[in-house]
Amino acid sequence: xxxxxxxxxxxxxxxxxxxxxxxxxxxxxxxxxxxxxxxxxxxxxxxxxxxxxxxxxxxxxxxxxxxxxxxxxxxxxxxxxxxxxxxxxxxxxxxxxxxxxxxxxxxxxxxxxxxxxxxxxxxxxxxxxxxxxxxxxxxxxxxx
Amino acid sequence: xxxxxxxxxxxxxxxxxxxxxxxxxxxxxxxxxxxxxxxxxxxxxxxxxxxxxxxxxxxxxxxxxxxxxxxxxxxxxxxxxxxxxxxxxxxxxxxxxxxxxxxxxxxxxxxxxxxxxxxxxxxxxxxx
Amino acid sequence: xxxxxxxxxxxxxxxxxxxxxxxxxxxxxxxxxxxxxxxxxxxxxxxxxxxxxxxxxxxxxxxxxxxxxxxxxxxxxxxxxxxxxxxxxxxxxxxxxxxxxxxxxxxxxxxxxxxxxxxxxxxxxxxxxxxxxxxxxxxxxxxxxxxxxxxxxxxxxxxxxxxxxxxxxxxxxxxxxxxxxxxxxxxxxxxxxxxxxxxxxxxxxxxxxxxxxxxxxxxxxxxxxxxxxxxxxxxxxxxxxxxxxxxxxxxxxxxxxxxxxxxxxxxxxxxxxxxxxxxxxxxxxxxxxxxxxxxxxxxxxxxxxxxxxxxxxxxxxxxxxxxxxxxxxxxxxxxxxxxxxxxxxxxxxxxxxxxxxxxxxxxxxxxxxxxxxxxxxxxxxxxxxxxxxxxxxxxxxxxxxxxxxxxxxxxxxxxxxxxxxxxxxxxxxxxxxxxxxxxxxxxxxxxxxxxxxxxxxxxxxxxxxxxxxxxxxxxxxxxxxxxxxxxxxxxxxxxxxxxxxxxxxxxxxxxxxxxxxxxxxxxxxxxxxxxxxxxxxxxxxxxxxxxxxxxxxxxxxxxxxxxxxxxxxxxxxxxxxxxxxxxxxxxxxxxxxxxxxxxxxxxxxxxxxxxxxxxxxxxxxxxxxxxxxxxxxxxxxxxxxxxxxxxxxxxxxxxxxxxxxxxx
Numbered sequence: 003x004x005x006x007x008x009x010x011x012x013x014x015x016x017x018x019x020x021x022x023x024x025x026x027x028x029x030x031x032x033x034x035x036x037x038x039x040x041x042x043x044x045x046x047x048x049x050x051x052x053x054x055x056x057x058x059x060x061x062x063x064x065x066x067x068x069x070x071x072x073x074x075x076x077x078x079x080x081x082x083x084x085x086x087x088x089x090x091x092x093x094x095x096x097x098x099x100x101x102x103x104x105x106x107x108x109x110x111x112x113x114x115x116x117x118x119x120x121x122x123x124x125x126x127x128x129x130x131x132x133x134x135x136x137x138x139x140x141x142x143x144x145x146x
Numbered sequence: 147x148x149x150x151x152x153x154x155x156x157x158x159x160x161x162x163x164x165x166x167x168x169x170x171x172x173x174x175x176x177x178x179x180x181x182x183x184x185x186x187x188x189x190x191x192x193x194x195x196x197x198x199x200x201x202x203x204x205x206x207x208x209x210x211x212x213x214x215x216x217x218x219x220x221x222x223x224x225x226x227x228x229x230x231x232x233x234x235x236x237x238x239x240x241x242x243x244x245x246x247x248x249x250x251x252x253x254x255x256x257x258x259x260x261x262x263x264x265x266x267x268x269x270x271x272x273x274x
Numbered sequence: 275x276x277x278x279x280x281x282x283x284x285x286x287x288x289x290x291x292x293x294x295x296x297x298x299x300x301x302x303x304x305x306x307x308x309x310x311x312x313x314x315x316x317x318x319x320x321x322x323x324x325x326x327x328x329x330x331x332x333x334x335x336x337x338x339x340x341x342x343x344x345x346x347x348x349x350x351x352x353x354x355x356x357x358x359x360x361x362x363x364x365x366x367x368x369x370x371x372x373x374x375x376x377x378x379x380x381x382x383x384x385x386x387x388x389x390x391x392x393x394x395x396x397x398x399x400x401x402x403x404x405x406x407x408x409x410x411x412x413x414x415x416x417x418x419x420x421x422x423x424x425x426x427x428x429x430x431x432x433x434x435x436x437x438x439x440x441x442x443x444x445x446x447x448x449x450x451x452x453x454x455x456x457x458x459x460x461x462x463x464x465x466x467x468x469x470x471x472x473x474x475x476x477x478x479x480x481x482x483x484x485x486x487x488x489x490x491x492x493x494x495x496x497x498x499x500x501x502x503x504x505x506x507x508x509x510x511x512x513x514x515x516x517x518x519x520x521x522x523x524x525x526x527x528x529x530x531x532x533x534x535x536x537x538x539x540x541x542x543x544x545x546x547x548x549x550x551x552x553x554x555x556x557x558x559x560x561x562x563x564x565x566x567x568x569x570x571x572x573x574x575x576x577x578x579x580x581x582x583x584x585x586x587x588x589x590x591x592x593x594x595x596x597x598x599x600x601x602x603x604x605x606x607x608x609x610x611x612x613x614x615x616x617x618x619x620x621x622x623x624x625x626x627x628x629x630x631x632x633x634x635x636x637x638x639x640x641x642x643x644x645x646x647x648x649x650x651x652x653x654x655x656x657x658x659x660x661x662x663x664x665x666x667x668x669x670x671x672x673x674x675x676x677x678x679x680x681x682x683x684x685x686x687x688x689x690x691x692x693x694x695x696x697x698x699x700x701x702x703x704x705x706x707x708x709x710x711x712x713x714x715x716x717x718x719x720x721x722x723x724x725x726x727x728x729x730x731x732x733x734x735x736x737x738x739x740x741x742x743x744x745x746x747x748x749x750x751x752x753x754x755x756x757x758x759x760x761x762x763x764x765x766x767x768x769x770x771x772x773x774x775x776x777x778x779x780x781x782x783x784x785x786x787x788x789x790x791x792x793x794x795x796x797x798x799x800x801x802x803x804x805x806x807x808x809x810x811x812x813x814x815x816x817x818x819x820x821x822x823x824x825x826x827x828x829x830x831x832x833x834x835x836x837x838x839x840x841x842x843x844x845x846x847x848x849x850x851x852x853x854x855x856x857x858x859x860x861x862x863x864x865x866x867x868x869x870x871x872x873x874x875x876x877x878x879x880x881x882x883x884x885x886x887x888x889x890x891x892x893x894x895x896x897x898x899x900x901x902x903x904x905x906x907x908x909x910x911x912x913x914x915x916x917x918x919x920x921x922x923x924x925x926x927x928x929x930x931x932x933x934x935x936x937x938x
Contacts, residue, residue, distance in 0.1 A: 013936055018346075026344045029373030037384040040391060040936045041374050043345065045853070045924055048871075049908030054929055061937035078907035079789050079809065079873040088912065120378075144937075168667060170708040175738030175752035176617070180759040188754065220617060220738060222668035222675065 010064040010130040012039045014123070015054070017047040019077035020112050021069030027116030028123075035123035038131075039067075046070070047108075048081035052092045055106070059139035065105045065130035069119070072110040082110070100138050104129045152237060153197050160233035164195035166223045173217035173227045183207040187217045187227035194230055208235040209246055209272060232271075239274050247272035276401050279310040279335040280393065281326055282371075283317035283342035289376040290315075294386040298341060298371070301390045307401045309333055318348050326352070327359040337365040337400040341393050343372040362405035364852060364923060369396035391936055398931035406852035406922055409901035413499040414599040415843050418443065420491055420782065421604035423451020424825060425817025425832045427473050429602050432836030434482035438843045441596065442477070443486045443505055445778060448553035449474055451606050455536065455630065457637040457644075459825055460689045461720040467552060467639075474554040487514075487555055490778070492593065494785045497876070497903035498812025499599050499848045507592040511560040511568065512546075517584040519556030523576035524548060532564045534641070537634050540649060541641035546576050550639060558584075600812050600839040601786065603796055604832070605779045607818040609771040610665050614674045618661065618769055623742040624650040626767045629683065632690055646694065648766055651745065655765030658694060659749050660687045660705040661737045665772035667708070676772045676793060681822040683770035684711045688721040688730070690768065695728040704731045704762065706751050714826060733760070740767050773822055787874055788813050796820050806835040810874065811905075814838050853923030854904035855911060857897040859884075861918035864895035868910035868919050876903035877910060 016022040022043050028035070044050060047070025055066050068089060070082040089108045097103050107126060111119045157164070173187040180186055185193070185207045193202055202208070208231065217227045238244055247268055282299045284290035295313045303311040310333045316322050317340055329335060338361070340352050345368035353363035371389040379385040417433050419426045422444030430440045442449065453459075454474075456466035477483050486505055493504040527544035534543040536550055545564035548556060558576075566573040567587055577585035609630050612620040620626045625648045627635075638644035648655050662683060668675030684707070691703045710732070712718040724730045735752035742748075749762040775794045783790045788808040789797040796815050799807040806815050816835040817828045842848075857868070859882060869877040880898045883891050897919065899910075908921045920926055 011937060013933060022344075023346060026346060026370075026373040029344075029375075029377035032377055034378055034380065037375075037379045037381075037388040040388065040395070041370070042395070042929065042932050042936070043370075044908065044929070045921070046907040046909065048912065049921065049924060049929075051912045051926065051929075053926075054933055057930055058933050058937060061934055063933075063937050074791070077809065078905055078909070079787070080871075081873070081907045081909050084871060084909050084912070168708060169754070170663070170667075170736045171734070171752035171754045172736035172738060173752075174754070174759065175736045175750060177738070177759070180752075186752075186757070186759075188752070189757075216738075222663070222670050224670035 008131075008135055010038050010127060011062060012065040012067065012127055012130060013058045013063045014039050014041045014067045014069060015044050015047065015050045016041050016069045017071060017077075017081075018043055018045050020071035020075065021047070021109075021119065023113035024069070024111040024115045024119040027113065028120040031116050033116060033120035035120045036127040038127050039123050046076065046078050046081035047085040048078070050085065052088060055092065056139065059101065059136060060141045061144050062136070062140055064133070064136040065126060067107045067109060067122075067126055069109050069111050072112055075112065101136070102133055104133055105136060149197055149199070152199055153194065156194055156199070156230070156233045156237055159236065160226070160229040162226050162230045162233070164191045164225065164230070167191045167195070167225045168223055170222065172220050172222065173225075176216045176220045178214060178216065179210050179212050182210040187231065190230050190234065191225055191227050194234070199234070202234050203238050208238065211235070213267075213271065235271065236274075239272060245273040276307045276337045277309045277333060277335050278307045278397055278400055279326070279329045279333060279338045280308055280312070280397065281317055281322075281329070281338065281340045282311070282313040282393070283322070283340065284313060284315045285343060285372055286315060289342070289372050292376045292380060292382055292385045293371060293389045294382060297386050298389045298393055302339075302341075302393045302397060305394055305397045307337075308397060310335065317342050318351050323351075323355045326355050330356070330359040330361050335361065337367075337403055339367050339369060339393065339396045339400050341369040341371045341389065341396070344368075344370045344374070364406035365400065365403050367396040367400040367403065369393045394938070395932040395935040398935040399928045402925065402928045402931055404922070408849040408852040410847045410849055411497075411499050411902035413843060413845055413848055414501070414597045415439070416441070416596070416598050417600045417602065417839050417843060418501070418503060418596075418598040419602045419604055419816075421451070421606055421817070421819070422446070422449030422485065422487070423604060423606045423817065424453045424470060424473070425606065425819075425828045426451070426602070426604035427477055428829050428832035429604060429816045429836045429839070430483050431473065431476060431480065432833050433839050434480050436836075436840040437482070438840065439482045439484070441484045441486060441598070443489050443491055445488070445490045446549065447488045447510065447557070447559040448549045448555070449477065449485060449487065450550075450552075450554070453825065454550060454552070455634060455637075457633050457640075458689065458693060460685045461714070461716045463689070463693070471552045474552065478554045485555060486594070487557075488559060491782060491785065494601070496597075497874070497900060499842070499902065501598045501601055501812065503596055503598055503601075505594045505596065507594060509589040509591050510557070511562070511565075511585065511587055511589045512558045513584045513586055513589075514555060514557050516582050517557040518582050519548060519553075519558070520581070521548060521558075522579045522581065523558055523585065526575050526579050528573065528575060529564050529566055532561060537641045538631050540631060540634060600814065600842050602814045602816050602835050602839060603779075603782065603786070603788065603808070603819050604816040605776045605782065605819040607773040607775055607822065608777070610676065610774050612664070612769060612771060615664060615769070617739045618664065618737070618767065619740045619742050619747070620769065623740075623747060624648075625655075625742075625747055625765065626740060626769065628769050628771045629686055629690065630771075632768045636690070636693065646698065653765075654698070655701065657702045657762065657764045658704070658766045658768065659737065659747075659751075659762060659764040660691060660703070660768045660770065662687060662705065662707045662770045664769040668772075676774060678793060678822070679711065680772045681711070682773070682824045684709075685714075685717055685720070685824065687768075687770050688712075688724045691730040692724040692728045695724075695730055702731065704733060706733050706735055706737050708734075708736065714824065735760075740764075773818070775819055779819055786810060786813050806831055806838055811903075812842065848902060850902050850904075851906055853906040853921065854901050855899045855906065855908065855919055855921050857899060858918045858920070859896045861916050862896040863916055863918075864897065865915065867913040867915060868897055871909040871913045873907065873909070874903050874905055876900045876905075
């Protein structure tokens, strides 16, 4: 049996107004981060339903990161406050279930912080890679 | 003593971030001991930030600072110059044989008006 | 089932350099729903767009995916292309394989692999897209300006000029704001009243402008184009339409000892008063806390001397309801309190004053008829010390001062210093500064004149303390350039106090759901590109309520805000963003979770009739999203416990499809 070299699969939810623009800026400046990171655009970080994150882990993601505007700067005024609270509750539950805390993260990246975006993705990918494959929530029926 | 090392030591011991200084001079404006000092609070902050610490180490100004904390109260940026002066003073006094005041010096300095608090304070600041 | 066309862009070598675009197009051909897949050098070019249009027609495409640069660049472009080909513009999805793929990853193999995955996610999403039509709402062609200072006045004049009716709501008995209290204005040294009062009169005489003076906004409901506002007209106990402003009542009023707010408490006014001679409207107002008649039922002198019979002690507050299409906030600023600055002895000596108080002293209509005197003994001050940055640029303790620079103080202090030296050449004037900030047109030249021509002594350093001693003020300060500590015996000390937004701003922001920063300045939609719009649609910002600024900038911004309002009111209908939330009535149980999280108040509840399985009807309370107000953030969708609420364009099923495609 061929053993495929483990490459972490990371899903990033980025809010359209700040973090997605920050990701674009990282690209504009030709900064590098691993291709393991795949970005999904949402209008606001508050759009991210905990179910999406659970779904990502179920389908084999090894790490999930939610990026939004800095508190106080949300394009929709208060969206990122909801994100902050929801994710705190969700990550605490995931921790209880045995999903390592380092597999999930919330990060605030503004549209001007291309460098921060790249650095965050690099660091997150490294952390998730060191944790190995996510076995806990993975649904084997959806095995890639 | 290595220049960078002593600057690092002073910044760490005092907890001061001299970069916050906006060079307004309010600390020196408020300092009651200004005229006695060769280097004034605003200069301490500026010179420590530049690494120009040698002159401060050998200056009498270290011992003229009253530790009244007026500069800390008035600084609009929260730089706390008095803590920096204290750190430089300790960097000197903590070396061997560098006490500014020894027990033998005391009797000559006393007079009727010396409060006890002054003695206690002097021992804390000028000897180790 | 959709018929999806995939178009992969080379973007010259920007994408093609690190992504095998041909392989991407090939790989996506076999995705579910895809009937056509191709690649081209420049998809956004005319030729590229033609390829898309042709493919839509030839293959009867119902949806397209463009794998190209960021949607933030060209989503609008490709939406227009689709529309031109007869396809609903919201059946377009963009896969970002440039900024987030080809430019980030250097290895062709990994780059291509990722591009394919991103393409698959976009295809999965577009398969679930539905055609969307932006909603429309009407526009009430009337504007509301909150605040009657120079910002509010200029905005109102510009809007009225375009032919739209405007209402100004001002909480003081007269419009004019801070500018009416100024003596001369920098850098031209025009008399403030001379340039302001003609504008005030224009406002009064303009048929399209209504002034609600001595009034405040009580409640704001509605949304852009259709605001419902309640204005409270406070009782002034004088009939505004009858009072001629003759001033007989003011002369005769026996209750003379009330601090005069217009002169910052430096002199007194009677209980019935007109704030200043050029007030608009020129109507008397009775202060209910000072009037003997209103408090104790004794007096009534003013009613007796009033020839017009305008006094009405029974007058009540009135609530006026009005509809507006746009609202402009122009609430202005105030100097901060000097309470926490005991080092300057502000509370200990009457001769330590703020710059605004100095302004009133030098003003010919002020408490000393324009003679510069010491407030304590009325003598002329021979040595004056100006202290800059009192409370500004201060981040040490949050309650004491403000972190920001108040912008106007360097210039107005130079003005004060210069005018003092001009009028009283025998007076010594010192200005203690940290930096001298003079960025405007002719500003630095103005400040240099103060130093070089008028001999103002600028000292780089700060004042440490001011100690009143006898009839002198002992000023202890540092001179950093000479490395000295100075001791000056001053007769007058003037503090350049920081400025902060008016206290009415925060409750107003809550009423308007407009954002504010931690300093209570209104936040603009974008600090560089959209400085006069609030993130809340239909609310615009004018003047110092958005950030400290001087008169030239205020007038510019007022004009900019007016132009935005005119652009809004000129429309007969407003098209909204179609990517909005909507609630599935059959699943909604009316729990109110969504309403509580909506930052815009876009969700209301309606009672709807539903047919039950047993053929009876039942009335249930369900959520209803206002398509004109909803900005599409999606907070409600997650808060909804039953999953009734979904977001068009970013539906739950769509995002899950993207997650599935990526994780496959």
